[in-house]
Amino acid sequence: MSRTQRLFDLLQLLRCHKYPVAATTLAEQLGVSVRTVYRDIATLQSQGAEIAGEAGLGYLLKPNFMLPPLMFSYEELQALRLGANWVSKQDDQQMTLAAQNALAKIAAILPDSLKLQMERETVRVGPSAEKAAVAVPLSQIRQSIRRGVVVDICYIDAQAQLTTRRIWPVLLGFMESCYMLVAWCETRQAFRHFRVDRLKQYHETDQRYPQSQQQLLRAWQAIQGIPDNPIAY
Template sequence: MRRADRLFLIIHALRGRRTALPARNLAETLGVSLRTVYRDVADLQLSGVPIEGEAGVGYLLRKGADIPPLMFNIEELEALVVGTRFVRAFGGERLSQGSRSALLKIEAVLPPELRARAKRTRIFAPVLEGRLEATGMIDRLHAAIEGQRVLALAYRDQSGEPTQREVEPLCLSFWGGSWTLGGWCRLRGDFRNFRPDRIVAVSETGEVFTETPERGMDAYLRAVGVQPEASI
């Protein structure tokens, strides 16, 4: 478990308690040693979180100084829930797991009435078998983008002609029904967009590329007519 997640869960476990929570209970829940709990609590206290108590006694949040829950209005909550559903349906398995985890953390600190309201939204994005996102292709391309790894593509263009390309992948874009992979095509010596559903085979060459001002993300955005600031 990441340290940031542990700190979040410690605060959540102490929220609203009237009696001290023993460090041993926290250690068992988090699956860490007592020493780790003592260190995490001390760091939270130093950062200003109003935790009282000590080793061997237990911990609780100072009375009247509870950390307020995250405050969202109904529209913001609905946007988060719907966004999670769309990511689950179209974002690949890696982002799908991340979005579910993020939503669980948000729901954990919401008042019960808002938590119930968030689950009642009627906008859905069904997860269907046979869709490109279920093949693992988006996950593979996403990982290559993050690792700046050169890809070898066996590709079919719009007319169905086969071609072999080496691509420095820069970004993925979703257009509401199809994806494109944007990157620097070494065959053409220019930026190109590739449809993942037309990729016959993909493999990593073992080479790692470095973005440059001429061949990086900002240059790609300008090449497709988008100002870098507008893409954020």
């Protein structure tokens, strides 16, 4: 690997973290020594890269720093295509269209050699278990989450009882066998997981829940023992 490529890779790794990352972690991911990471960080800083931190504390690329355009590797292109193909198999037409448009935008800026690589299909999403039909459009649930509104639902619980709940929708999970809605339930005063195929009524109110969706998501993750997402976009 050339030094120029290594510097680009280091910038890319830093961009993928929203919290300071240790030089030892960067060195392991790049396959170089910690001393090399220190030298490369200093080089990038001298060339104008806004990298905060120092040895022993970790490094963080400031979010307003613009990276030069980077080419995708073959594996990255295949991963993007695989992910888009998986999304297109879900019961969400808006997400299907968004995935197709995203791939088209990526293909439009690729050089011809990489376009050929992207068109080569070496991996494919196989058939999955058929999900139960849903009465509530997934796009409507995603909109509720995005707007942060309180929702009234009628739900068939695990005991096959029809219950009425008032919830704060937080996260929509695309599971293998069903779609799962994570929400704060005012009735239970706790986070609950609702299968979307068991939602019989779904009505948005004109109220916004008092916390942000990100705050609720972090609280749910803490309960579940899920670390906060370290990836920064």
